[in-house]
Amino acid sequence: MSTSPSPARRSAVYLLDQVLGEGRLMAELLGAGALDRLEPADRARVQRLAQDVLRGLERADRVLGKHLRKTPPLHVRNILRLATVELCSGGDAHGVVNDAVALTAGHKKGQHMKGMVNAVLRKVAADGGAEWAKLRVPRLPKWLRDPLVMAWGGEAVMAMETAQFAGAPLDLTVKPDAGDWAARLGGAVLPTGSVRVAQAGQVSALPGFAEGAWWVQDAAAAMPARLLDARPGEAVLDMCAAPGGKTLQLAAAGADVTALDISEARLARVRENLSRTGLTARVVAGDALEHRGSYDAILLDAPCSATGTIRRHPDLPHAKDGAEFGALFELQAAMLDHALGLLKPGGRLVFCTCSLLPDEGECQVEEALERHPGLTVDRAAPDRPGIDPAWITEEGGLRLRPDYWPDLGGMDGFYMAVLRKG
Ligand SMILES: C[S@@+](CC[C@H](N)C(=O)[O-])C[C@H]1O[C@@H](n2cnc3c(N)ncnc32)[C@H](O)[C@@H]1O
Incomplete structure (x- = not known):
């Protein structure tokens, strides 16, 4: 032996x-x-x-x-x-x-x-x-399953568990010409424009990686920057930027991007990604709550429970127990308030989290609207190619879930809303 x-x-x-x-x-x-x-x-x-x-x-x-x-x-x-x-x-x-x-x-x-x-x-x-x-599809632990059942119902949670058990394919955001890269990589263009590759192997060995023609980004994670719709020359703050998937999208749109993050170590990934893709952004290490400036648009991808990414990170429900989530909810609200102060009048802000918990999505936006008279939700923004109108929420945000697109291989869970300052 x-x-x-x-x-x-x-x-x-x-x-x-x-x-x-x-x-x-x-x-x-x-x-x-x-x-x-x-x-x-x-x-x-x-x-x-x-x-x-x-x-x-x-x-x-x-x-x-x-x-x-x-x-x-x-x-x-x-x-x-x-x-x-x-x-x-x-x-x-x-x-x-x-x-x-x-x-x-x-x-x-x-x-x-x-x-x-x-x-x-x-x-x-x-x-x-x-x-x-x-045997049945493995269930999420009770600490997470219970609030999800409360929010989305038992049937939806079972469908999410099926998606999480299946794991996730490789999604790419392509600089130009998704159709061409889908063909070259043997993948397909998804309804929202990302490219999905079923059999990926080693990502850095795939054609187009070295020259920075695309970057890895789940189809759901690619939506917040699409909804922000940054235009060339606009001053845009990516407030929690690392590792930089959304920074790359904003820079590729031609915006004048400031990529801020508190973690120097994670910002190294943003710099690597910018250099590989030949895109430009001002990379700043610092606390979002202390940041000063004035911007046309802000993308706030706030730190969260990451419960929308369990397909890719099946360790999360076993390593965590939700004990630290309350502090995250408070930090998200504080970041949202601070970000609104950095926005020019009439400016727009995308608030998003890769979470399945309404406390980190729908509730954050509802409460921000109460705290900030004059703030509105741009209800037309989520109406984009590939977005099912049923995914648009009561307050005008966009709720994405792992059980959506079951025949295409699912998507990460995400929440996002486009807010306009009066
Ligand atoms: C959800 S991740 C951002 C993912 C990123 N937007 C992307 O698309 O690649 C949240 C980020 O918030 C950062 N962060 C946490 N607290 C922060 C703070 N007080 N100020 C700035 N960044 C913070 C973390 O370091 C982490 O990189």
Whole structure:
């Protein structure tokens, strides 16, 4: 039996231990260099393995539950979960089970459990796949499911869970000529103008990446800058800009863009993206609440729960519990108030969040309208190609959800509204 498990599986279990045991987000762990010593292909494999486990966690635990008399410690449970997800998706039983046993044996408290791990996984290898396929689509944890059911209803939340379980395709925003790049990349142009590529592989190896012909941006995330409709020469503030997808759109429209963000580290990504695409913006590090200036238009993509991005970040519902969301809601309102003060009379502001919680969308706009007499919502702005009128909300914003476009591969959850200062 092999004694040196694959580095990719070892690292995938490390990520799972950190997310499920320490409440850390994968993006945070990767940013801190957790996978830096691996080759790019292995890095991609580790992320895929960990994400597959997090998406299918409920199913994996149900399959395993049948064969476990006692719940093992988290690290061993995560080894079992990884192996179960691999076995139930057609992984090579010999390699998967050997690696799981070797990983267990290599852990100081795992030595005595390697026999159990071997026995359990042999049973999973025998009939786990058939059982896996019969299990329900994994549900969101209660702390998030309950408010979503309250907001959108049980049926819609089940459809969102189906979209989240399926994961997300690769969406691109293309500088000019989406049709041409869709053909070159074997993708398709979506109704709103983004290009969707089903089989992406390594993004930086795709044609057009090096010369900056496009950038990665979910179709929903591309809508706020479209609604702002920046014109050449306009002074536009991108108030929470990093990593810069929306800054690139505003710069590509010819606006005079200031890209502000509090995180110097994240602004490095904005600079890289501008340089790769040959676009220009003034990049400023600072707190949005302290920023001064006068702008024709502002895009406020406020820090939020990011609950609209679970298709791409299945770690989020497992790493978080909603405890810090209240502070985010307050910060969003404070940023909105401050941004309105930076807007020239008659100027426009897009407020948006990649959240599924009305507290971070519809409610923020309703409350801002109450606090600021003379402020209005531009109700015509969301009426654009590819936008279903049913997605336009009572107060005139645009609500996008992962369960929309089920036949096209879904979209991230997002809220946005165009506000006009009197
Ligand atoms: C949702 S992300 C922005 C995504 C970005 N607009 C894009 O399209 O790539 C929110 C950003 O807000 C930034 N942020 C958080 N607090 C801030 C503050 N007080 N002032 C400025 N930026 C802040 C974070 O660093 C983060 O980059």
